[in-house]
Amino acid sequence: xxxxxxxxxxxxxxxxxxxxxxxxxxxxRQIAKAADINVAMISYxxxxxxxxxxxxxxxxxSDYMSELQSTITPAMTPxxxxxxxxxxxxxxxxxxRRMHKIVNFEYTKDSRTIDFDKYIDxxxxxxxxxxxxxxxxxxxxxxxxxxxxxxxxxxILGTYLHFYYNKRFFQSxxxxxxxxxxxxxxxxxxxxxxxxxxxALLTYEK
Amino acid sequence: xxxxxxxxxxxxxxxxxxxxxxxxxxxxRQIAKAADINVAMISYxxxxxxxxxxxxxxxxxSDYMSELQSTITPAMTPxxxxxxxxxxxxxxxxxxRRMHKIVNFEYTKDSRTIDFDKYIDxxxxxxxxxxxxxxxxxxxxxxxxxxxxxxxxxxILGTYLHFYYNKRFFQSxxxxxxxxxxxxxxxxxxxxxxxxxxxALLTYEK
DNA sequence: AAAATTAAATTAAACGTTTGTTTAGTTTAA
DNA sequence: TTAAACTAAACAAACGTTTAATTTAATTTT
Numbered sequence: 357x358x359x360x361x362x363x364x365x366x367x368x369x370x371x372x373x374x375x376x377x378x379x380x381x382x383x384x385r386q387i388a389k390a391a392d393i394n395v396a397m398i399s400y401x402x403x404x405x406x407x408x409x410x411x412x413x414x415x416x417x418s419d420y421m422s423e424l425q426s427t428i429t430p431a432m433t434p435x436x437x438x439x440x441x442x443x444x445x446x447x448x449x450x451x452x453r454r455m456h457k458i459v460n461f462e463y464t465k466d467s468r469t470i471d472f473d474k475y476i477d478x479x480x481x482x483x484x485x486x487x488x489x490x491x492x493x494x495x496x497x498x499x500x501x502x503x504x505x506x507x508x509x510x511x512i513l514g515t516y517l518h519f520y521y522n523k524r525f526f527q528s529x530x531x532x533x534x535x536x537x538x539x540x541x542x543x544x545x546x547x548x549x550x551x552x553x554x555x556a557l558l559t560y561e562k
Numbered sequence: 563x564x565x566x567x568x569x570x571x572x573x574x575x576x577x578x579x580x581x582x583x584x585x586x587x588x589x590x591r592q593i594a595k596a597a598d599i600n601v602a603m604i605s606y607x608x609x610x611x612x613x614x615x616x617x618x619x620x621x622x623x624s625d626y627m628s629e630l631q632s633t634i635t636p637a638m639t640p641x642x643x644x645x646x647x648x649x650x651x652x653x654x655x656x657x658x659r660r661m662h663k664i665v666n667f668e669y670t671k672d673s674r675t676i677d678f679d680k681y682i683d684x685x686x687x688x689x690x691x692x693x694x695x696x697x698x699x700x701x702x703x704x705x706x707x708x709x710x711x712x713x714x715x716x717x718i719l720g721t722y723l724h725f726y727y728n729k730r731f732f733q734s735x736x737x738x739x740x741x742x743x744x745x746x747x748x749x750x751x752x753x754x755x756x757x758x759x760x761x762a763l764l765t766y767e768k
Numbered sequence: 769a770a771a772a773t774t775a776a777a778t779t780a781a782a783c784g785t786t787t788g789t790t791t792a793g794t795t796t797a798a
Numbered sequence: 799t800t801a802a803a804c805t806a807a808a809c810a811a812a813c814g815t816t817t818a819a820t821t822t823a824a825t826t827t828t
Contacts, residue, residue, distance in 0.1 A: 362803090376672045380586035384788060394805055399789055460727055461667055466582045479731070506735055507725075507755045511717060514724030518716040521666055525685070529712055549713045557759045560766030568777090590814060600779055605815055 363401050366391045367412040375454035379409060379462055409458070410471055416455045417474050424485065434493030435559070439551050441486060446516050446547050453520050460517070483509055490558070499558040508554060515550050516542075569607050572597045573618040581660035585615060585668055615664070616677055622661045623680050629654075630691065640699030641765070645757050647692060652722050652753050659726050666723070689715055696764070705764040714760060721756050722748075 369391040373382040384405050388395040402408040428440050449456055463472050486509055493499035519526060523538065532538050575597040579588040590611050594601040608614040634646050655662055669678050692715055699705035725732060729744065738744050 376670075378584060378586055378667065378671065380584055381671065381673065383786075385786085395788085396790080396806090397804070400803080405788065457670075461584065464582075464663075464727055464729075465584065465587065467587065476731070483735070504751070504755065506732070507721075507752065510724040510728075511721045511756075511759055514720030514722070515713075515717045516720070517724060518720030519713075521670060522716075523670075525682075526712070529689070545710070546713065549710065550717075553717055553759060553763045556762035556766040560762040589812075591812085600777095601814085602780090602816080603778070606777080611814065 362393065362397070363411075364415070366393065366398065366401065367408070367415050370408055371412050371416075371454050371458070374409065374412075374458045379405075379458065406470055409462070413455065413459065413472070413475060416452055417478060434489050434496065434498055435555060437489045438486070438493070438554060438558070441489065442512055442551050442554065443547055445482065445512065446542070446550065449513065449516060450520070450542055456517070457521070486512075493558065500560070503558060508557070511557070512550055512554060515553070516546065519546060568599065568603070569617075570621070572599065572604065572607065573614070573621050576614055577618050577622075577660050577664070580615065580618075580664045585611075585664065612676055615668070619661065619665065619678070619681060622658055623684060640695050640702065640704055641761060643695045644692070644699070644760060644764070647695065648718055648757050648760065649753055651688065651718065652748070652756065655719065655722060656726070656748055662723070663727070692718075699764065706766070709764060714763070717763070718756055718760060721759070722752065725752060 366387065370382070370387050373387055373390060376382075377386075384398050385395055387408075388398060398405065398408055402411050424441065424444055427444065428437050432440065459472065459475055462468055462470055463475075483506065487505040490499060490503065490505040490508060494501050494503075519542075526532065527538065530541065532541055572593065576588070576593050579593055579596060582588075583592075590604050591601055593614075594604060604611065604614055608617050630647065630650055633650065634643050638646065665678065665681055668674055668676060669681075689712065693711040696705060696709065696711040696714060700707050700709075725748075732738070733744065736747065738747055
């Protein structure tokens, strides 16, 4: 199954609509109209609406190749590693925020028949990496020892995602007029805030 | 519009199903079957599926009377106030986690026609309270002055919500066999973790 | 207190739309 | 000439809602 231009176009349109109105809240006719194609093309290309979602997930995840290993070097201190990790992961999640929103919601459904295995593998990989960094910092004495590494990830990702899910709210409170302003705020203020938070949590003295 | 037993029963069933399968992913026939009533009763009682959701939101929000003002006294230090706030808010959100999940998702939809005003008011109120506590701590010198108060809330709520949305994942990692175990973990470990994080963020020396 | 009357609660069936998918045919490109 | 791309139309199923009839409960009249 090669990825023709048309297929990619359909997946991108679908991602946008799924993120905006939910999977169940989006009809194949809406997607077809927005992508300027015939409804039948969705079944023709992907088989079904569900399989379109799965194809889109794989398409996005394949973007995900580990830039982590290439930018984080063994010479770094544990804190530098964590900061680097936060920067990369938040930037990455922000870039794919629509997909994450869709998964975040669809994954919790009881009735789901969609295959999220690849996504979950990715997720578990992330947890392992953070855990490794934190434990090495705890061993060399630079981090507090009473921190549960597994709870650090929800703080990192949760902070960002809560910001994104309440975008409208923060836009008005922080007077961010457009998407470009939000982009800047995420990189210049939100990511440093999260880095600050985790640094403080891991290193402060009681 | 008084709240008969039947109406409450329908709203509770609807809340559960909406949280599990989404608003669009739940049909009125599913609700009717689960609540053991005739489908027509939903229109009869609430007018429409959308109005059922709105009625359910109001029903839950009315629970929300400010226990904050009654438990947080002026004699407390800013840090004590923040800790108390975290405890109350997370416990409250946890208790109403289903409703929060529904709102969190439906609110971001472009196509939404549902009235969330009461919910947003509640939310803004929370932000004002945290901001007040943090600013008073910054004035008396016990908190760092370079913290943006508005970003503290995403860290508090985001950490909890990310935990809840990935419940299945954490259940397996932390070996929490049932709902009771999760309940204990939230109160004994997650809430202290959040309190720790915010305390560290607000008080640590660089 | 019993009967008659009225209102509310509940039902099954039907309403017109919209849903995802398939079919059978046509156009385009190799 | 053959396979892939594409289309309009049709499909049955499911959707939220309404209708009209019936049962239950409350109120009023006798």
